[in-house]
Amino acid sequence: MCGIVGYAGKNQAAPVILEGLAKLEYRGYDSAGMAVVNGDKIQITKSVGRLKVLEELTHGGATMPGTVGIGHTRWATHGAPSDANSHPHYNAQETIAVVHNGIIENYLPLKEKLVSKGYQFTSDTDTEVVAQLMDYYYKGNPLEAIIKVMHRVQGSYALGIVFADHPDEVFAVRKDSPLITGQNEEGCFIASDVPAILKYTRKVFFIENQEIVHLKADGMHFYTIDEEEIEKEPVTIEWDADAAEKGGYEHFMLKEMYEQPKTVTDTLMPRLKNNDIVIDELNMSDEDIRAIKKIHIVACGSAYHTGVTAKYVIEGIARIPVEVDVASEFRYRNPILEEGAMVVVISQSGETADTLAALRESQALGYKVLGIVNVVGSSIAREADNVMYTWAGPEIAVATTKAYSAQLIALYLLALKFARVRGKLDDKTFHEMIEDLKRLPGQIEMLLSNKERIQRFANRYVAAKDVFFIGRGIDYAISMEGSLKLKEISYIHSEAYAAGELKHGTISLIEEGTLVAAVATQDTLFQKTLSNMVEVKARGAFVLAVTNEGNTDIEKAADYVIYIPKTNSYFTNSLAIIPLQLFGYYVAVGKGCDVDKPRNLAKSVTVE
Numbered sequence: 131m132c133g134i135v136g137y138a139g140k141n142q143a144a145p146v147i148l149e150g151l152a153k154l155e156y157r158g159y160d161s162a163g164m165a166v167v168n169g170d171k172i173q174i175t176k177s178v179g180r181l182k183v184l185e186e187l188t189h190g191g192a193t194m195p196g197t198v199g200i201g202h203t204r205w206a207t208h209g210a211p212s213d214a215n216s217h218p219h220y221n222a223q224e225t226i227a228v229v230h231n232g233i234i235e236n237y238l239p240l241k242e243k244l245v246s247k248g249y250q251f252t253s254d255t256d257t258e259v260v261a262q263l264m265d266y267y268y269k270g271n272p273l274e275a276i277i278k279v280m281h282r283v284q285g286s287y288a289l290g291i292v293f294a295d296h297p298d299e300v301f302a303v304r305k306d307s308p309l310i311t312g313q314n315e316e317g318c319f320i321a322s323d324v325p326a327i328l329k330y331t332r333k334v335f336f337i338e339n340q341e342i343v344h345l346k347a348d349g350m351h352f353y354t355i356d357e358e359e360i361e362k363e364p365v366t367i368e369w370d371a372d373a374a375e376k377g378g379y380e381h382f383m384l385k386e387m388y389e390q391p392k393t394v395t396d397t398l399m400p401r402l403k404n405n406d407i408v409i410d411e412l413n414m415s416d417e418d419i420r421a422i423k424k425i426h427i428v429a430c431g432s433a434y435h436t437g438v439t440a441k442y443v444i445e446g447i448a449r450i451p452v453e454v455d456v457a458s459e460f461r462y463r464n465p466i467l468e469e470g471a472m473v474v475v476i477s478q479s480g481e482t483a484d485t486l487a488a489l490r491e492s493q494a495l496g497y498k499v500l501g502i503v504n505v506v507g508s509s510i511a512r513e514a515d516n517v518m519y520t521w522a523g524p525e526i527a528v529a530t531t532k533a534y535s536a537q538l539i540a541l542y543l544l545a546l547k548f549a550r551v552r553g554k555l556d557d558k559t560f561h562e563m564i565e566d567l568k569r570l571p572g573q574i575e576m577l578l579s580n581k582e583r584i585q586r587f588a589n590r591y592v593a594a595k596d597v598f599f600i601g602r603g604i605d606y607a608i609s610m611e612g613s614l615k616l617k618e619i620s621y622i623h624s625e626a627y628a629a630g631e632l633k634h635g636t637i638s639l640i641e642e643g644t645l646v647a648a649v650a651t652q653d654t655l656f657q658k659t660l661s662n663m664v665e666v667k668a669r670g671a672f673v674l675a676v677t678n679e680g681n682t683d684i685e686k687a688a689d690y691v692i693y694i695p696k697t698n699s700y701f702t703n704s705l706a707i708i709p710l711q712l713f714g715y716y717v718a719v720g721k722g723c724d725v726d727k728p729r730n731l732a733k734s735v736t737v738e
């Protein structure tokens with residue numbers, strides 16, 4: 131959720147920190163701040179608002195001299211966005227400053243204790259408790275105080291800390307919130323995510339839970355919570371800094387939508403070998419695959435929607451029962467995982483707190499977990515028993531597009547692999563389906579090239595109040611994602627409904643002119659969905675239909691039709707979602723919304 135950056139080096143710290151924070155703003159953007167050690171003082175500047183406010187306040191960092199510092203971009207949890215609640219937080223003497231990503235769950239009892247000892251608080255945040263507690267324990271040895279604090283606080287945290295009397299040093303520590311470090315000849319860096327430091331180094335060190343890192347200009351040291359020094363090996367990041375830049379596009383979201391043909395190719399092709407599907411990362415023998423009795427898919431948001439699609443695909447072609455859960459429900463519902471169950475968690479960021487907790491819950495119950503993850507080295511990638519990466523590269527826009535498309539491909543591959551091994555697909559069908567998969571990138575490209583038509587249509591709906599998305603089977607899963615794309619970036623209320631369910635209540639919301647987007651790509655369900663379209667049209671709805679090329683019958687019931695190229699009915703999500711992504715995007719652009727950074731949201735949801 132929040133983003134943190136720290137630097138100890140030979141150059142002025144503030145501009146380096148600002149630059150790093152700009153790359154992390156997708157993690158939170160309601161306020162920002164920096165603390166720079168200057169001589170024996172810590173200078174702090176922070177403000178509610180976007181990072182550009184902080185840039186202006188500090189003249190690009192010029193007003194904050196000093197070569198050691200920490201910075202923060204916030205997504206508010208405890209305390210509304212305000213100057214006082216912005217990070218860094220500090221002790222009364224302003225000799226210790228802290229930036230924090232995560233939630234300190236026991237901050238209230240800790241705060242009470244500190245208040246009873248005379249501490250005064252100036253914010254509503256949980257983080258200020260860390261700064262004051264650090265002050266309470268600090269007797270001149272930073273490592274000692276940090277460890278004492280770690281023993282007292284509960285919850286999740288990535289912390290960057292500076293001490294005025296250790297002016298050349300930055301300390302950082304993590305538990306259940308991401309933290310990486312890196313080094314070059316100019317200094318050492320900490321950050322919540324790789325893009326913040328990629329300009330400086332490709333070799334990054336992933337900090338594990340309850341590890342502490344101590345940075346100076348000329349190097350860094352890693353410690354356990356028992357104060358034992360440890361060695362760490364760097365991981366080389368393959369993608370370059372340009373991958374996390376807009377590259378001439380108006381928004382990251384548009385750029386990322388355009389990257390989908392490549393993303394699909396990159397996730398698909400390395401796993402197609404000699405006319406077969408090879409997923410080495412599964413680490414499952416054919417015998418293991420034949421022994422699967424049930425698959426539990428657990429994820430959040432759009433990743434959950436790919437799981438819903440996968441249920442139809444895996445059950446349809448591999449005939450394995452699939453249960454799909456929203457991670458925040460799964461983790462607390464005391465799930466029953468029977469013998470032979472396989473757990474799959476799906477996450478772009480690999481840091482989603484609820485998904486990570488579901489993974490841990492499953493492991494605690496004795497089950498192996500497969501993670502379908504985009505971010506290499508993320509917490510889920512490291513904790514899952516096996517990891518299947520979606521090779522989508524960095525995704526910056528809060529609304530996911532290319533990672534969603536890559537997740538679908540990974541899930542289709544699993545379904546096909548399982549079906550093949552379990553003897554549910556004959557050779558001919560299997561090879562035809564692989565050919566269909568290989569055609570998807572070109573077909574996606576074709577749909578993207580039609581963007582102006584969708585844009586013109588979207589412009590008519592910038593003032594819409596409610597939009598409904600309906601479909602059956604896989605089309606229902608597509609509707610869920612289409613609806614989320616629209617609402618999260620345009621703030622227009624929208625709902626996805628199983629088309630047959632609408633008449634059980636929700637149809638009463640349809641008024642003259644209400645937009646209903648009907649997805650009808652499943653041949654076996656086509657006539658049924660068509661009837662539901664007629665029902666809403668009869669009540670005044672304006673019907674937008676997304677269907678397969680050739681289904682011209684739909685024009686009788688729809689006011690506007692978008693045709694998608696022919697593919698296997700199990701793969702239509704990959705195509706039908708493209709016009710719906712474009713629709714959501716252009717409605718939001720038409721309304722003047724901040725597409726890449728929608729209000730109240732953050733890219734990586736590291737709190738529950």
Ligand code: M6R
Binds near residue numbers: 480529614735
């Ligand atoms: O990083 P994850 O895939 O675990 O994130 C899950 C959801 O938070 C994410 O898909 C969210 O719903 C997006 N805003 C959707 O565009």
